[in-house]
Amino acid sequence: MANNLLEINDLTVTYGDFKIITEVSFAMKPGEIVCIAGESGCGKSTLIKAVLGIKQLGAHIKKGSIVLDGRDITHLGVEERRQILGTQIGYVPQNTRGSFNNIRSYDVQYQEAMRSHNKKFNRVEAIKCFDRLNFPDSDKLLAYQPWEMSGGMNQRMAIALAVLLGPKLMLCDEATSVLDVTSQKEVIEELAKLRNELGWSILFITHNLGVASHIADKLGVMYAGRMVEYGDIRKVLDDPIHPYTRKLLAAIPGKDRKLPVGLEGRPPLDGAEWEGCNFVPRCEYCTDSCKTRPYKLQEIVPGHYASCTSGRSV
Amino acid sequence: MVTCEAPLLEVRNIAKSYGKGKKGKEVLTDLNFKLNEGEVLGIIGESGCGKSVLLNLISCLEPVSQGQMLFRGEDYTGRKPAYVCRWFQVIFQDSEAAFDPKKTIRQSMRENLKLLAGDLADSDRKIDEMVGLMGLDTKLADRYPRQLSGGQVQRMSIARGLVTEPNMLLCDEITSALDVSAQAMIMQYLYQLRKKRGLTMVFVSHDLALCSTFCDRIAIMKEGKIVEIGTPDEIMDAPKHDYTKLLLDAVLYVK
Amino acid sequence: MKTEKPKLSRSQIKQLKLKRKVIIWGVVVTMILVLSFFAPYFLPYDPLETNAAMMRKAPSLQHLFGTDNMGRDVLSRLLAGARTSIFATIMLVIISFFVGTVVGVICGYYGGALDDLVMRFTDILLSVPQLVLAIAVAGMLGGSLVNTMIAIGITSWTSYARLARSHAMRIRQLPFINACRLTGCSDAHIIITHVVPNLIGPMLVNATLEIGTTMLSIAGLSFLGLGVAPPTPEWGAMVSESRNYLQLAPWAVFAPASAILLTVMLFNYFGESVCDLASSKEA
Numbered sequence: 001m002a003n004n005l006l007e008i009n010d011l012t013v014t015y016g017d018f019k020i021i022t023e024v025s026f027a028m029k030p031g032e033i034v035c036i037a038g039e040s041g042c043g044k045s046t047l048i049k050a051v052l053g054i055k056q057l058g059a060h061i062k063k064g065s066i067v068l069d070g071r072d073i074t075h076l077g078v079e080e081r082r083q084i085l086g087t088q089i090g091y092v093p094q095n096t097r098g099s100f101n102n103i104r105s106y107d108v109q110y111q112e113a114m115r116s117h118n119k120k121f122n123r124v125e126a127i128k129c130f131d132r133l134n135f136p137d138s139d140k141l142l143a144y145q146p147w148e149m150s151g152g153m154n155q156r157m158a159i160a161l162a163v164l165l166g167p168k169l170m171l172c173d174e175a176t177s178v179l180d181v182t183s184q185k186e187v188i189e190e191l192a193k194l195r196n197e198l199g200w201s202i203l204f205i206t207h208n209l210g211v212a213s214h215i216a217d218k219l220g221v222m223y224a225g226r227m228v229e230y231g232d233i234r235k236v237l238d239d240p241i242h243p244y245t246r247k248l249l250a251a252i253p254g255k256d257r258k259l260p261v262g263l264e265g266r267p268p269l270d271g272a273e274w275e276g277c278n279f280v281p282r283c284e285y286c287t288d289s290c291k292t293r294p295y296k297l298q299e300i301v302p303g304h305y306a307s308c309t310s311g312r313s314v
Numbered sequence: 315m316v317t318c319e320a321p322l323l324e325v326r327n328i329a330k331s332y333g334k335g336k337k338g339k340e341v342l343t344d345l346n347f348k349l350n351e352g353e354v355l356g357i358i359g360e361s362g363c364g365k366s367v368l369l370n371l372i373s374c375l376e377p378v379s380q381g382q383m384l385f386r387g388e389d390y391t392g393r394k395p396a397y398v399c400r401w402f403q404v405i406f407q408d409s410e411a412a413f414d415p416k417k418t419i420r421q422s423m424r425e426n427l428k429l430l431a432g433d434l435a436d437s438d439r440k441i442d443e444m445v446g447l448m449g450l451d452t453k454l455a456d457r458y459p460r461q462l463s464g465g466q467v468q469r470m471s472i473a474r475g476l477v478t479e480p481n482m483l484l485c486d487e488i489t490s491a492l493d494v495s496a497q498a499m500i501m502q503y504l505y506q507l508r509k510k511r512g513l514t515m516v517f518v519s520h521d522l523a524l525c526s527t528f529c530d531r532i533a534i535m536k537e538g539k540i541v542e543i544g545t546p547d548e549i550m551d552a553p554k555h556d557y558t559k560l561l562l563d564a565v566l567y568v569k
Numbered sequence: 570m571k572t573e574k575p576k577l578s579r580s581q582i583k584q585l586k587l588k589r590k591v592i593i594w595g596v597v598v599t600m601i602l603v604l605s606f607f608a609p610y611f612l613p614y615d616p617l618e619t620n621a622a623m624m625r626k627a628p629s630l631q632h633l634f635g636t637d638n639m640g641r642d643v644l645s646r647l648l649a650g651a652r653t654s655i656f657a658t659i660m661l662v663i664i665s666f667f668v669g670t671v672v673g674v675i676c677g678y679y680g681g682a683l684d685d686l687v688m689r690f691t692d693i694l695l696s697v698p699q700l701v702l703a704i705a706v707a708g709m710l711g712g713s714l715v716n717t718m719i720a721i722g723i724t725s726w727t728s729y730a731r732l733a734r735s736h737a738m739r740i741r742q743l744p745f746i747n748a749c750r751l752t753g754c755s756d757a758h759i760i761i762t763h764v765v766p767n768l769i770g771p772m773l774v775n776a777t778l779e780i781g782t783t784m785l786s787i788a789g790l791s792f793l794g795l796g797v798a799p800p801t802p803e804w805g806a807m808v809s810e811s812r813n814y815l816q817l818a819p820w821a822v823f824a825p826a827s828a829i830l831l832t833v834m835l836f837n838y839f840g841e842s843v844c845d846l847a848s849s850k851e852a
Contacts, residue, residue, distance in 0.1 A: 182360065182564045249568065
């Protein structure tokens with residue numbers, strides 16, 4: 001498939017000597033929203049760090065490759081990397097309070113960001129962009145300083161900045177998880193709108209499957225450093241194959257107002273280092289062979305991959 | 315279950331403001347509700363609506379500015395936390411920080427028993443029983459809080475709240491820092507506690523979907539006021555207040 | 570998969586290295602303490618005995634570090650002075666540590682008017698340069714070891730108090746203190762069993778770092794003639810007495826000066842190694 005925007009092949013990422021992600025592969029087409037979901041410590045944020053590739057973040061790519069629009073960006077130099085960040089890869093972090101300087105106006109900070117990417121800052125264009133995103137008081141927004149804004153508005157300003165820079169690929173790392181539910185919904189709707197109008201591609205990392213189900217086209221479920229299931233969102237949610245995905249879905253409070261069902265224990269910290277399946281200690285279907293059978297993501301149904309099919313109801 | 319004439323907890327017109335005069339900021343205004351024995355009241359609101367302050371007021375950790383609070387008809391407004399701790403125990407969101415990092419979980423629990431129940435003879439058996447009731451290995455109680463996972467510590471802190479057999483638990487966002495699987499585990503154990511012991515609870519949360527699975531009544535708070543209160547069915551199926559509708563609309567269920 | 574021998578992670582190895590450092594410096598410091606305590610019993614000569622025949626003799630086998638202006642053996646005086654200098658320092662650090670921690674914890678935990686009052690008082694003390702204040706106090710009280718300690722102690726407790734206060738204020742706001750209040754704990758009980766154990770670590774680190782500075786202050790006051798009364802041997806006073814004939818008998822200055830330098834350095838190394846270990850554990 002030549003027309004993939006982002007291809008991640010067999011990616012293994014380490015922090016120091018410690019493996020965080022093993023053998024993750026997936027591909028994204030232009031205009032797609034891909035969600036990677038999983039619980040804390042599953043390596044989903046590390047995945048974003050690997051794509052951003054900033055050395056200071058500590059993530060080190062040991063094996064595999066990351067291909068953006070046909071170009072291998074796995075081992076780019078600092079200067080080349082700087083050129084693609086922002087203009088080709090945009091990034092919305094979890095905590096935008098920390099990524100804007102709290103006591104300088106958005107105006108100054110927008111200018112700075114644009115200038116560092118050799119782009120001209122045009123106030124009229126910025127305000128047009130705010131209008132398109134339905135921001136209230138769009139003509140006054142630039143004069144504000146981040147501390148005067150709510151967390152949700154701040155997050156939306158970060159998205160607007162990313163829009164102005166016009167990247168091909170947006171990376172969102174838990175971009176809505178610190179927000180209140182009402183602002184979360186606004187941000188989600190904005191992102192979906194941007195995809196529809198501008199043909200954005202978004203890689204969205206979240207622990208909230210509810211959020212994923214509202215915007216994603218494809219869904220990947222990660223567990224202890226491995227991708228255990230990947231496929232079209234409807235296929236994964238309607239017919240979850242991996243035992244972990246089913247457990248995860250059962251743990252979410254649903255519309256039926258029935259008490260959610262939990263999952264005892266926690267993921268193994270060194271799960272990415274294991275040879276066999278690392279869900280074994282918490283799995284009700286596991287057999288002895290699971291402990292030794294090497295991890296492999298298989299295409300079970302066309303467009304729907306999983307590393308295990310135990311206990312699947314057909 | 316004992317049924318009393320007076321409700322277990324009654325809150326009458328309480329208000330709380332910080333600062334004085336013009337600079338003063340009112341965070342809670344004129345709150346009223348009653349809670350019967352064995353009932354679970356969910357309190358839903360977005361950040362800054364004053365829901366955590368409300369728990370601090372009920373448990374006397376902070377003084378009220380105005381109004382009355384009654385426990386089984388007895389006015390306890392203005393008392394010290396030491397007075398009400400026999401009735402209420404608070405479970406905090408950040409459960410690891412709710413344990414003294416320099417003490418094992420068992421030591422912290424023993425302290426509760428010693429101060430509240432006064433006898434230590436039976437303490438280890440009681441602690442083991444509660445830890446078991448929360449579905450945890452009793453050996454885990456001899457560890458330090460940072461050696462347990464978030465979900466485990468939170469279950470330990472519920473166990474600690476229960477060792478002294480209070481009438482009521484006040485839960486402050488107890489699952490919001492946890493993963494969904496750990497959250498669901500906690501909800502299950504809390505549900506069993508309700509069935510076995512008829513525990514009364516105030517369950518503060520921002521998650522309407524979660525509350526609707528568990529609470530008998532839900533109060534919606536906005537800017538220091540309760541805008542709507544009703545059973546989950548009333549709130550979820552026929553919301554009256556605009557804000558409730560807004561919140562309900564923002565709940566992202568898995569489709 | 571788990572192997573038989575647990576592999577240590579990098580941070581663990583780093584911690585073991587830091588721990589080893591603390592132990593090494595700890596042993597060195599303990600040796601100095603023991604040496605200075607028992608030294609007066611093994612003196613080659615009487616440190617106070619003057620000898621007109623042996624004035625300003627260069628180091629030799631009889632007098633390893635030479636003799637001073639009055640023919641007193643420099644080595645003997647050095648060893649006798651070690652006890653005065655080091656033990657005065659340790660005592661002073663312990664006392665100001667204790668006073669500062671108690672005051673700081675109480676202020677930090679309760680806050681309010683008491684806290685304001687005490688902290689403004691420390692502000693006043695700190696607004697005058699420490700050494701100038703100490704000189705003034707020592708000048709008023711007159712020269713003696715105890716008076717020197719009082720003069721320095723008047724300001725030195727404030728740094729402990731400030732540190733303890735800031736830690737107590739932080740700990741006071743943690744949920745577990747609220748949890749304790751809800752078990753009916755008294756404030757005294759909370760302070761003793763919950764607040765103090767949680768701040769004693771950084772306080773001890775600070776104390777070990779302060780040993781060197783305190784020793785210098787004592788030596789400095791003695792050098793200015795405000796410390797121990799002559800002829801009692803004390804390192805700072807020894808430097809002061811001998812500097813008049815520096816060209817004639819440099820050893821009489823260099824010996825106590827290097828002793829001060831070496832001891833302060835060793836205590837600082839010890840303090841820093843403890844500090845490094847503590848911060849690596851926190852991370």
